[in-house]
Amino acid sequence: MLEIRALEKIYRSSIGGTRALQNVDLSIGPGEIVGLFGENGAGKSTLLSSILGFQSYKGSILLDGEPISRKNISRLSFATCEHSFFANLTPESHREFYRMQFGSFREKRFEALMNFFELPVNKPLKSFSIGQKNQFEVIMALCQGADYILMDEPFAGNDIFNREDFYKVLLGILEPEETILLSTHLIGEVEHFVSRAVLLKKGQIVGDISTLVLEEQNRSLLDFVKETCGYQPNRVAHTLTALEDEKRNG
Amino acid sequence: MLKKHFSMAMYFPPGYEYEKEKNAALLLLGIGAGLSLRFFTDLFAAAEKLYETVLGRRVLKAGVQAVPFAQLVQGHWVFYIPLLFLLFTAIPWRYFYYYHATKSIYLMRRLPRHSILFKSCTQGSVLLAGTSVALLTILYLLYYGFYRLVIPAECLP
Numbered sequence: 001m002l003e004i005r006a007l008e009k010i011y012r013s014s015i016g017g018t019r020a021l022q023n024v025d026l027s028i029g030p031g032e033i034v035g036l037f038g039e040n041g042a043g044k045s046t047l048l049s050s051i052l053g054f055q056s057y058k059g060s061i062l063l064d065g066e067p068i069s070r071k072n073i074s075r076l077s078f079a080t081c082e083h084s085f086f087a088n089l090t091p092e093s094h095r096e097f098y099r100m101q102f103g104s105f106r107e108k109r110f111e112a113l114m115n116f117f118e119l120p121v122n123k124p125l126k127s128f129s130i131g132q133k134n135q136f137e138v139i140m141a142l143c144q145g146a147d148y149i150l151m152d153e154p155f156a157g158n159d160i161f162n163r164e165d166f167y168k169v170l171l172g173i174l175e176p177e178e179t180i181l182l183s184t185h186l187i188g189e190v191e192h193f194v195s196r197a198v199l200l201k202k203g204q205i206v207g208d209i210s211t212l213v214l215e216e217q218n219r220s221l222l223d224f225v226k227e228t229c230g231y232q233p234n235r236v237a238h239t240l241t242a243l244e245d246e247k248r249n250g
Numbered sequence: 251m252l253k254k255h256f257s258m259a260m261y262f263p264p265g266y267e268y269e270k271e272k273n274a275a276l277l278l279l280g281i282g283a284g285l286s287l288r289f290f291t292d293l294f295a296a297a298e299k300l301y302e303t304v305l306g307r308r309v310l311k312a313g314v315q316a317v318p319f320a321q322l323v324q325g326h327w328v329f330y331i332p333l334l335f336l337l338f339t340a341i342p343w344r345y346f347y348y349y350h351a352t353k354s355i356y357l358m359r360r361l362p363r364h365s366i367l368f369k370s371c372t373q374g375s376v377l378l379a380g381t382s383v384a385l386l387t388i389l390y391l392l393y394y395g396f397y398r399l400v401i402p403a404e405c406l407p
Contacts, residue, residue: 086265102362
């Protein structure tokens, strides 16, 4: 169980501080596939990097009751749209590096996914297309052997067919105890992939619902996000009308 | 590739193009060693001072002592300062490599063995510095051999 309690993160600067996360409480159990949604700047990436220990924070983040440290860090893996692989190395060299560093590296899964996405094993990653790089990034996060797989916009730059394939493959290969925390803007696409949606707004959790409940309520994930975030559908029409009036009067 | 055989790559960040750094270090080492050849001019000049000509014969001066070896090679080390500078400035350079092209720093900071990140940035410098010290030791032992050959035993300090 990943437990986040009273998490607060303030980015300090010379002109003051920006509160990126405030009073975040979240528990994620084994086997959950959690979608993390919110506008740009809502705090999604900050939340993920806090869990991974990339930055300091106030509050507590526990993994099965233990603070995240060198002892249990390998139980977390991470895929990011910024990419965390070594661009000069080949997938084969990455496989060896991961094998050396992470005891529970999933060899068979690595081979299966590399074959499925037809990625060359002996070409440096810098020669891959953006889509292929994203695929490789996610493959390594899935093959590290972690229980909790964190993903930050991992499919930015992949085409729709590619993404669809990934969701299907993910659902097919994940083992019951593997947990995913996926930050994305592709709300409509992941609706049938995630089991729970967590919504962040201005650094706070403003919504947390299971997709089963949404189904029962006959609401789509996108509607839930729009309602919870206070999306104003008339905003565009209002602006256009105002501009029309100005044109007519001017 | 990473651990099976000895490879210099093991001492640098994964995928780091260490060849340029290695070549620059060897070049600086070579320049330092090349400039140290002036040792021979100093050595022969020091040896010459031990002799005088008496009745047309070249003989050792009575009770004369040669310039100590350490004094002869003194000042040579200054030529290795650029090498030291290179080896030290390369450490932050290697760290910034993890932010270049991708954010592989995210992977390095997630490794269960945290020391891997530190080692990957520093080991290369230690290896190159160690190699340089070993080569220089051999070179100066060789010079010392020449010193002992050229300077008569009774004039050794």
